[in-house]
Amino acid sequence: MFSLILAATARALLPLILLFSLFLLIRGHNEPGGGFVGGLAAASAFALHALAHGAPEARRIVRVDPRRLTATGLLVALAAALAGPLTGGPLFAARWLDAPLPVLGKVGTPILFDAGVYLVVIGIVLTILFPLLED
């Protein structure tokens, strides 16, 4: 079902919502936000695109198979968790870089874990959504 208004709006909103989702991800440690809600926002951007242009087109935009996204996200999260034992601490011990980075601020394993969660959430929501839309 093609609607011109929805298609045009989705084309404009997709990058904006994706940027917003990254913003939510980065501010998540000290303010409301975080990996989960950032992932949901990003997935909703792709969902909006899928509603406007159809699921195959949205899959093309995402470029990667959503299940790969989930696997990558889990790998990143697990790597963040294992940074503790590899540097002589317990599991999930937080390790921080000394110098703050320009946009992100103080970076460490918590934001890496959040990024992993972000990818996992996008992957899972799209894995559920695309087959339902394609049926």
Next chain:
Amino acid sequence: MSPDLLVVAPFVVPLGAAVLALGTSRSVAAQRAVSLAGTAVTLVCAGLLLAEVSYRGVIATSIGGWPAPFGIAFVADLLAAIMAVLGAIVGLAIAVYSPASVGHQQERFGYHPLLLVLVAGVEGAFLTGDLFNLYVCFEILLMASFVLLALGGQRAQLEGSIKYVTLNLLSSILFLTGTGLLYGLTGSLNMADLAVRVAALDARGPVTAVAVIFAVAFGIKAGAFPLFFWLPASYHTPPPAVAALFAGLLTKVGVYALLRVFTLIFVGDPGFTHGLILWAAVLTMISGVLGAAAQHDVRRILSFHIVSQIGYMLMGLGLFTRLALAGTVFYLVHHIVVKTNLFLVAGIMRRLRGTEELADLGGLYRERPWLAIGFLVPALSLAGIPPLSGFWAKLLLVKAGLDSREYVVVAAALAVGLLTLFSMTKIWAEAFWKAPPDPPAASDGRGEATGLDSNLAPAFATVAGLALVTVWIGLGAGPILELCSRAATQLVDPSVYITAVLGGH
């Protein structure tokens, strides 16, 4: 490996293997290899953990370095370590058996990552020392089990899934409710800290109410009376490897949770709470075995037997003496291996004959005598015939019952043992001994998923391996019994556990 890392290893290793399996989802052979390697390494880690705990005492670590009771603690006492080893054994057995039972289509769909995530959830549930982390691990293994149960998508799987999902979700919600209420009463989620705070509370009423909520929540998961009806309705529908995995592990996680919560936290009113559990145990035993007597399909019979044997384990918890708890732990060790083995044998029967209806089976003894032995060993062990493992487990529980003067319970246990023997001989007579009906049933899956490996060797190897483990437990019961007694001592007197978590840091 440092003890800190060893305690979390059985949880992290399968999770890492699951990620690897997700990454190699194109190649079935690679996934099988990852699955085998992952479960094998988990078994090694769990074994090392058991050795460490047995030698050194309770080991506790905290995630992220946040000290208990503020952070999440992972604790390995003897019970947890024993269960971790058993979980890993079952995981490895299923990983070896799976190629013979799960089709290529399903393996490509993600069977192996799900299997590994389920094993990770089970190990996490056994090793965690935080009540909410227990909820999270329950949910991890529950969600993996949902998808594994629905594999195949036929009518039976969908119907089984609906019942399984509904009742297990109800159990999760009740667990969450109980956790919330307990947090409101005490202000803590760490199990050791809860033990201290609940003992210091004045308000007995709310605490007992929350205890009953937990008993119902874990009772649904464990398959206790009258909350077990989801089990026979769903355990005979998934592929046999999956059914064996569930039968061996999932209800035992519920029993473990009951053991942990009712020996550590809710010990203030044992007359009421443990008395309730004891009566539930008796009714579970009886209703399970009577239900089994009415069935004529191998896996449905075995599903009802799971329920009945859960009754034995709850009986030990209900009696709440050191000997009884040792009996429960020994029963867990015996039953996990035996039940998995029986379900795997049922799976082989299905491959050979294409059906599980007793009326359509027959002649398996003549055709495959070694399979018959592979059935007989766990079946007689289940019924409690010496010198197999079931006999020692039942002996411990009966002796504990007599020591506590609960004669009705003991009589029920012995009667149920007889009826279990009746059920097992029924399966033997119908499936193995009698001549096959003519025309003989087609082999290798009538209408089943095509693309199954024609090589049944891994299946037979798994059954043989588990049968050997049963024999070994039975003949070498002495050291295992001593281990279970030490585990029971730690359960009866939780101060060792509490000091390890709260004091040592």
Next chain:
Amino acid sequence: MDTWLGLAVGALYACGIYLLMRRSLVKLVVGLALLGHAANLLIFAVGRLTPGVPPIVAPGATALIEPVADPVPQALVLTAIVIGFGVQAFALVLLRRTWTRLATEDLDGLQSTDRLDEGHP
């Protein structure tokens, strides 16, 4: 306010359990969702409804200034919501698959796995 919240939680539990026992699979799934929300609201209520500030010690101070919002129930609710989301997604797909495969969502017609077969002796 606590009383009203308690009554609301109780009402949600009651609705959830009532729907769980309905004959339609759709209502069952809605009932499960309501139960999840009820449990989440209960945990939220357990955190004591106070107009509290975030539990962060101000720079230079050494103790928290009461009243402080308890962060643990909020973390619990967040986790429970995420888990509930995954579970509801699965339940919906199961519902859809049952509808497309079996053309029914009447639970009375989906009982073949727990009845004894009458066809065999």
